[in-house]
Amino acid sequence: MLRNKYIIKQVEYRPTPAFQRCIIPGCGATYPLEEIRTACASCGSLLDVEYEWDRLRVPGSLTFFEEKWGRRADPFCFSGVWRFHELLPFAPLERCVTLGEGQTLLQPSEGVARYAGVRPGRLFLQYEGLNPSGSFKDNGMAAALTHARLVGADRAACASTGNTSASLALYSAFTRAVRAVIFIGSGKIAYGKLSQALDYGALTVQIRGDFDDAMARVQEVCRELGIYLVNSVNPFRLEGQKTIMYRVLEGLRWEVPDWVIVPGGNLGNSSAFGKAFYELHALGLIPRIPRLAVINATGANTLYELVEKQGLHWNQGNPDRALIDRYFGEMDAHGRRASTIASAIEINRPVNLLKCIRALEWCDGVVCEVTDEEILDAKAQVGAGGLGCEPASAASVAGLRKLVGGCIVGADQRVVCVLTGHPLKDPTATVAYHSADPEQFDQVLGARGVRQAEFANHPVVVDNDLDAIIKAIQTSGA
Numbered sequence: 058m059l060r061n062k063y064i065i066k067q068v069e070y071r072p073t074p075a076f077q078r079c080i081i082p083g084c085g086a087t088y089p090l091e092e093i094r095t096a097c098a099s100c101g102s103l104l105d106v107e108y109e110w111d112r113l114r115v116p117g118s119l120t121f122f123e124e125k126w127g128r129r130a131d132p133f134c135f136s137g138v139w140r141f142h143e144l145l146p147f148a149p150l151e152r153c154v155t156l157g158e159g160q161t162l163l164q165p166s167e168g169v170a171r172y173a174g175v176r177p178g179r180l181f182l183q184y185e186g187l188n189p190s191g192s193f194k195d196n197g198m199a200a201a202l203t204h205a206r207l208v209g210a211d212r213a214a215c216a217s218t219g220n221t222s223a224s225l226a227l228y229s230a231f232t233r234a235v236r237a238v239i240f241i242g243s244g245k246i247a248y249g250k251l252s253q254a255l256d257y258g259a260l261t262v263q264i265r266g267d268f269d270d271a272m273a274r275v276q277e278v279c280r281e282l283g284i285y286l287v288n289s290v291n292p293f294r295l296e297g298q299k300t301i302m303y304r305v306l307e308g309l310r311w312e313v314p315d316w317v318i319v320p321g322g323n324l325g326n327s328s329a330f331g332k333a334f335y336e337l338h339a340l341g342l343i344p345r346i347p348r349l350a351v352i353n354a355t356g357a358n359t360l361y362e363l364v365e366k367q368g369l370h371w372n373q374g375n376p377d378r379a380l381i382d383r384y385f386g387e388m389d390a391h392g393r394r395a396s397t398i399a400s401a402i403e404i405n406r407p408v409n410l411l412k413c414i415r416a417l418e419w420c421d422g423v424v425c426e427v428t429d430e431e432i433l434d435a436k437a438q439v440g441a442g443g444l445g446c447e448p449a450s451a452a453s454v455a456g457l458r459k460l461v462g463g464c465i466v467g468a469d470q471r472v473v474c475v476l477t478g479h480p481l482k483d484p485t486a487t488v489a490y491h492s493a494d495p496e497q498f499d500q501v502l503g504a505r506g507v508r509q510a511e512f513a514n515h516p517v518v519v520d521n522d523l524d525a526i527i528k529a530i531q532t533s534g535a
């Protein structure tokens with residue numbers, strides 16, 4: 058049964074009480090861990106990694122993980138992913154890939170709280186920009202490459218709006234676990250991210266098309282050439298991303314927040330967060346599941362349209378697939394393409410759509426959309442608050458502000474916004490926003506319908522003259 062074309066190489070393998078299972082309950086087909094798949098063979102749906110928890114050693118309380126802090130000299134205790142190995146035990150610990158991912162911060166931010174309209178002390182920013190390649194993708198990459206190595210893959214590929222490729226390129230350069238092949242759409246990738254892929258030596262294939270095109274092609278190429286795919290259709294990658302929520306709980310001394318707010322692109326994160334909370338609750342490790350809000354950009358709002366406008370629901374595993382097909386059919390008929398300054402979420406065909414609506418059901422979630430202008434203003438607030446983030450990340454804060462305005466999130470509720478990527482990923486957008494030069498502003502932002510930068514911090518242009526400089530500083534109020 059295992060000897061099919063999805064197996065790259067038969068490898069020595071120690072059985073783990075884990076397997077892959079189709080997410081559609083009515084199908085439920087299962088596959089062994091060592092099978093390389095990104096879809097169910099019988100119905101084409103996505104797969105989960107599932108565990109036989111009763112055959113595993115599960116901690117009785119989340120405080121169990123604190124014991125690992127004292128053993129930080131051990132790389133698997135240092136890693137913010139593998140520190141939680143007991144909650145994603147698909148590979149023996151000694152085979153896990155790590156380069157110190159997940160050393161992240163959960164920080165309260167008064168300024169951002171005030172901007173978003175929640176009471177100071179109630180908003181926390183989960184800053185994933187501190188990861189080795191500067192985005193949350195490293196959490197997933199550590200897990201995906203662990204599986205790749207388990208099954209003996211020698212090459213790994215992804216389509217990327219930038220951060221997945223930066224992460225894959227870094228992990229492959231550093232760990233030598235696999236050789237990296239990355240696919241990007243032309244002109245759609247922020248320079249910080251592209252520079253990482255090139256610098257880390259990944260084979261970089263630039264396709265004339267956008268992310269949705271690159272995503273479709275990379276799946277075909279991986280099938281044809283037997284290359285291991287690390288996009289978020291890979292269920293192992295999402296296991297790694299569950300740990301972002303474990304660290305949020307850790308930062309809150311294991312108390313469950315009221316809301317978790319996350320930008321939505323390919324919807325891997327929101328799917329992983331839902332699974333993390335669902336499992337923790339089922340294992341009796343948390344008393345309740347927080348609510349989840351997924352934020353789309355208005356220029357890439359498939360999830361928002363389908364869920365909030367057209368009423369798509371997971372419906373306990375029976376989603377209205379005809380509704381989805383009709384939506385994408387119309388999108389293609391009109392040649393509609395995703396367009397937002399938040400390039401990391403510039404995606405119209407989110408591959409994890411079904412897993413995300415399942416997460417929304419598990420977490421009593423909502424979806425919201427925000428304009429590029431709202432995203433950039435929120436980003437400026439996050440920057441002024443001292444952490445900073447790339448445009449897509451700020452969608453979480455912009456979304457929170459809208460949800461508070463719409464009385465969906467209460468000002469007294471305890472909220473976590475996930476800041477998905479580092480501010481240096483996309484300096485072009487930041488500099489254009491703060492530029493005093495209307496031409497530069499227009500070129501980058503005006504072209505996208507952004508009219509003004511409410512929180513612009515213009516550079517002060519001054520002659521090379523001491524008196525003039527002193528005068529400029531004194532009149533600035535600094």
Ligand SMILES: *Cc1c(COP(=O)(O)O)cnc(C)c1O
Pocket residue numbers: 192193194220221289320321322323324325326327401402447449450477478479
């Ligand atoms: C990948 C990415 C996203 C989108 O995450 P999904 O899991 O695809 O929804 C958001 N922000 C940043 C910075 C990213 O790199």
Ligand SMILES: [Zn+2]
Pocket residue numbers: 079080081084085086097098099100101102
């Ligand atoms: Zn199936």
